[in-house]
Amino acid sequence: MLLLSNEEIANMLTIDDCLDVLEQAYRYLGHGQAGNVPRADLLVEIEPGITYGLKTMSGAVPAFQVGAIRLNSDIVHWPTIAGNTRRVKIPAAPGARWVGLVLLFSTRTGEPLAIFPDGVVQRMRVGATAGLAAKHLARQDAKVVGLFGSGWQAGSHAMAMAAVRELELIKVYSPTEANRRRFAAEMTETLGIEVRAVDTPEEAAEADIIVCATNALDVVYRGAWLRPGVHVTCVRPHELEGDVYRRSDLVFINYREGKPKHYVIGDKREEEIPEIREGWNSPTLGGIDLENKPELAALVAGKVAGRRDDRQVTCFCNNIGLGFQFAAVGARVLEL
Amino acid sequence: MLLLSNEEIANMLTIDDCLDVLEQAYRYLGHGQAGNVPRADLLVEIEPGITYGLKTMSGAVPAFQVGAIRLNSDIVHWPTIAGNTRRVKIPAAPGARWVGLVLLFSTRTGEPLAIFPDGVVQRMRVGATAGLAAKHLARQDAKVVGLFGSGWQAGSHAMAMAAVRELELIKVYSPTEANRRRFAAEMTETLGIEVRAVDTPEEAAEADIIVCATNALDVVYRGAWLRPGVHVTCVRPHELEGDVYRRSDLVFINYREGKPKHYVIGDKREEEIPEIREGWNSPTLGGIDLENKPELAALVAGKVAGRRDDRQVTCFCNNIGLGFQFAAVGARVLEL
Numbered sequence: 001m002l003l004l005s006n007e008e009i010a011n012m013l014t015i016d017d018c019l020d021v022l023e024q025a026y027r028y029l030g031h032g033q034a035g036n037v038p039r040a041d042l043l044v045e046i047e048p049g050i051t052y053g054l055k056t057m058s059g060a061v062p063a064f065q066v067g068a069i070r071l072n073s074d075i076v077h078w079p080t081i082a083g084n085t086r087r088v089k090i091p092a093a094p095g096a097r098w099v100g101l102v103l104l105f106s107t108r109t110g111e112p113l114a115i116f117p118d119g120v121v122q123r124m125r126v127g128a129t130a131g132l133a134a135k136h137l138a139r140q141d142a143k144v145v146g147l148f149g150s151g152w153q154a155g156s157h158a159m160a161m162a163a164v165r166e167l168e169l170i171k172v173y174s175p176t177e178a179n180r181r182r183f184a185a186e187m188t189e190t191l192g193i194e195v196r197a198v199d200t201p202e203e204a205a206e207a208d209i210i211v212c213a214t215n216a217l218d219v220v221y222r223g224a225w226l227r228p229g230v231h232v233t234c235v236r237p238h239e240l241e242g243d244v245y246r247r248s249d250l251v252f253i254n255y256r257e258g259k260p261k262h263y264v265i266g267d268k269r270e271e272e273i274p275e276i277r278e279g280w281n282s283p284t285l286g287g288i289d290l291e292n293k294p295e296l297a298a299l300v301a302g303k304v305a306g307r308r309d310d311r312q313v314t315c316f317c318n319n320i321g322l323g324f325q326f327a328a329v330g331a332r333v334l335e336l
Numbered sequence: 337m338l339l340l341s342n343e344e345i346a347n348m349l350t351i352d353d354c355l356d357v358l359e360q361a362y363r364y365l366g367h368g369q370a371g372n373v374p375r376a377d378l379l380v381e382i383e384p385g386i387t388y389g390l391k392t393m394s395g396a397v398p399a400f401q402v403g404a405i406r407l408n409s410d411i412v413h414w415p416t417i418a419g420n421t422r423r424v425k426i427p428a429a430p431g432a433r434w435v436g437l438v439l440l441f442s443t444r445t446g447e448p449l450a451i452f453p454d455g456v457v458q459r460m461r462v463g464a465t466a467g468l469a470a471k472h473l474a475r476q477d478a479k480v481v482g483l484f485g486s487g488w489q490a491g492s493h494a495m496a497m498a499a500v501r502e503l504e505l506i507k508v509y510s511p512t513e514a515n516r517r518r519f520a521a522e523m524t525e526t527l528g529i530e531v532r533a534v535d536t537p538e539e540a541a542e543a544d545i546i547v548c549a550t551n552a553l554d555v556v557y558r559g560a561w562l563r564p565g566v567h568v569t570c571v572r573p574h575e576l577e578g579d580v581y582r583r584s585d586l587v588f589i590n591y592r593e594g595k596p597k598h599y600v601i602g603d604k605r606e607e608e609i610p611e612i613r614e615g616w617n618s619p620t621l622g623g624i625d626l627e628n629k630p631e632l633a634a635l636v637a638g639k640v641a642g643r644r645d646d647r648q649v650t651c652f653c654n655n656i657g658l659g660f661q662f663a664a665v666g667a668r669v670l671e672l
Contacts, residue, residue: 035380035601037392040373042659044398044443052443054403056373056392062380062601067390071405073441073448093447101439101448105409107380107388111429112409112437265371265398323378 004116004333012336013120015159018128018329019135023300025061025328026132030301034061036322038257043273044265050077050090051273055260059323060107064331067107068323070118073099078217078274082175085217087274104330113334118326121333125325126318127156129296130211130233133252133316135164136299136306138209138231143168146207148221149214150174150183153235155190157213162191165209170195173204174214201225212239217274219284223247226313233316240317242286248315250307251293258291258319290317340452340669348672349456351495354464354665355471359636361397361664362468366637370397372658374593379609380601386413386426387609391596395659397667401443404662406454409435414553414610418511421553423610440666449670454662457669459492461661462654465632466547466569467496469588469652472635472642474545474567479504482543484557485550486510486519489571491526493549498527501545506531509540510550537561548575553610555620559583562649569652576653578622584651586643587629594627594655626653 028034039057046052053074060067075090091098100118105111134142142165147154150172158170170187172195174180180197187195198204205225212220212234221232223243232248234240237258245251264270296316298304307314364370375393382388389410396403411426427434436454441447470478478501483490486508494506506523508531510516516533523531534540541561548556548570557568559579568584570576573594581587600606632652634640643650 033602035378035599037376037378037390037597037599040376040394042371042373042394042396042403044371044396046398046443052396052398052403052446054373054394054396054405054441054443056394056405058376058378058390058392060378060380060388060390060601062382062388067378067388067409069390069392069405069407071439073403073446075446092445093442094445097447099441099446099448103407103437105390105435106429107382107390109428109430110388110409110411110435111433112435261373263371263373265396266369 001112002114004114006117006119009116009120009333013124013333015124015128015131015156015163017332018124019131019160019163021328021332022125022128022132022325025324026297026300028061028063029324030297030303033063034324035059036255036324038255039260039320040263041260042263042265045268045273050075057321057323059325059327061324061327061331062107064328065107066113066327066331067105068326068330069103070323070326071101084175086215087217102326102330104334114330121326121329123152123156125329126153126235126321127160129254129325130157130316130318131160131164132300133233133296134161134209134231137250137314137316138165139229139310142208142231144207145170145209145211146204147172148174148201148204148212150179151215153213154183155187157211158187158191158195161209161211162193167193169193171198171204171207172196173198173201214239228311228313231314233318235318237290237317237319238284241284242288245288245290245315247313249312251315251317252296252299253290253293253317253319254296255320255322256291256295260320290319337448338450340450342453342455345452345456345669349460349669351460351464351467351492351499353668354460355467355496355499357664357668358461358464358468358661361660362633362636364397364399365660366633366639369399370660371395372591372660374591375596375656376599377596378599378601381604381609386411393657393659395661395663396443397660397663398443400664400667402449402663402667403441403443404659404666405439406659406662407437420511422551423553438662438666440670450666457662457665459488461665462489462571462657463492463496465590465661466493466652466654467500468636469569469632470497470545470567471500473586473588473650473652474501475565475646478544478567480543481506481545481547482540483508484510484537484540484548486515487551489549490519491523493547494523494527494531497545497547498529503529505529507534507540507543508532509534509537550575564647564649567650569654571654573626573653573655574620577620578624581624581626581651583649585648587651587653588632588635589626589629589653589655590632591656591658592627592631596656626655
């Protein structure tokens with residue numbers, strides 16, 4: 001059984017690896033040859049406003065002979081930063097660490113194959129999934145990305161978009177100026193294309209591909225900013241105003257069983273816990289029915305058609321993570 | 337983070353420890369102060385008649401500051417042994433091993449506290465749960481146990497029953513004579529009371545407490561064998577004929593969300609997979625509605641009354657395992 005660190009994985013796994021292996025895995029999923037146990041969260045408020053969550057998801061890609069369990073053991077609170085309510089994990093474990101692990105198993109023998117922290121793979125598979133959707137949905141000649149967010153997930157999204165289209169410019173907006181400037185400088189060097197910090201969300205919104213990759217609990221990108229031919233992607237449903245979904249010609253989601261199951265210990269009602277209030281329950285979505293949109297797997301497997309012309313507005317809502325993504329990327333890590 | 341072996345746990349954890357800590361934990365559960373994410377199974381047929389299953393359950397007892405995930409990565413088939421269809425896990429992992437693990441986490445900091453194979457704790461918590469139910473439901477003067485099964489689970493059940501009542505005799509029946517004789521000899525020595533192998537199920541059925549602890553997919557104990565005042569317990573709902581439930585004055589189950597969620601990869605329909613056919617779907621239950629029976633936690637927490645007199649027939653169906661049992665017993669292991 002392999003024990004791997006985030007550093008070891010970061011040194012060998014590229015965004016191209018992730019895009020390649022996820023494209024295969026989504027094709028299997030679209031044909032019923034891969035599967036998932038959706039995320040389930042056990043939640044308990046341990047202090048006023050602070051929640052402990054024990055979260056699991058699993059999945060398997062039998063063609064790769066790999067099954068995966070991804071687990072998180074999180075202390076979470078919801079501070080207001082730069083005017084936005086954010087979901088923030090507290091690194092309360094010794095060494096100021098978060099706790100997330102991936103375990104890989106052989107679907108042939110059952111044996112454990114590897115265990116590693118989820119950090120790098122978690123980030124790469126989210127970015128690569130958005131990249132895969134953009135590969136299949138964005139205009140072929142898309143050159144400019146408008147990126148909302150300058151954190152950990154924003155970085156992997158920038159890499160993934162640069163891998164699937166010939167980009168000339170990424171405009172990054174986030175509420176804290178120092179953060180967006182640091183991000184722009186770093187990513188310009190990493191990607192070898194211009195990454196420019198912009199001072200208003202409206203500037204970022206003038207782009208061919210819109211990426212929201214934030215931990216905001218509020219709306220990040222508004223329907224009024226939509227332009228013909230744009231492709232829009234997000235990591236949480238409520239980052240996009242309900243109008244964005246309504247006015248898109250095509251909307252794909254990652255998975256239909258998109259609301260994690262919540263099991264709450266103690267006397268709190270579900271609606272009192274921000275962790276549960278967010279997501280598909282957000283009032284800013286205006287009750288839009290995301291659950292009945294087609295899945296990315298159906299698009300990748302060729303069962304549902306993608307963009308028809310350069311005027312259509314397309315949208316991918318990466319509504320929830322899936323265990324089979326960890327099985328797929330984990331299989332590539334094992335190969336490497 | 338502690339890494340423990342089955343041997344280390346077996347050397348320190350007693351059935352009395354398990355009974356004590358589970359009684360506390362069930363009381364918390366009955367008052368909404370402990371919780372579970374029920375078992376979910378990802379299944380794929382890897383060869384005709386052979387299934388790979390990746391199974392998870394989790395739970396937490398915040399008062400003990402412990403959360404647990406129990407996982408199994410199983411290769412399973414269903415051979416016919418001594419006329420009974422059995423569910424048999426194939427030890428296909430290197431070293432001819434099964435793969436089951438328990439991970440413990442702190443609900444205060446999120447940190448991983450321990451990881452260990454599930455074998456010993458799995459067995460002890462199932463036996464101790466049946467023991468806890470018998471403590472609250474069996475007649476105070478129960479002296480004779482009729483035990484169906486002579487395997488791994490039968491042993492922990494014998495220990496648990498001997499811990500909660502002053503027993504004089506355990507009669508053990510299982511279809512293979514050599515197995516029941518070996519079991520009787522071993523357990524007589526372990527428990528210091530007479531454990532006698534009997535040659536027919538009817539002989540075992542003449543007892544104050546009936547324990548079914550088998551891996552049979554068929555009926556083990558019949559309604560016609562019920563005697564006034566008996567307490568009956570089982571590890572799988574279909575071990576007891578539907579009539580046993582119907583004719584019992586009191587029936588308790590372990591948990592209402594008692595059907596594991598199944599996620600099947602590939603073209604097999606659910607009803608073609610024996611793993612799914614068993615349990616509450618069994619036709620021998622005659623459609624009895626176990627899901628609406630009260631839970632053991634309600635009994636232990638004093639919310640539902642137990643046995644009223646020495647003539648009543650009581651029944652505990654240990655219908656499904658729960659993650660919080662691993663959190664509770666795991667917390668005791670950490671103390672020890």
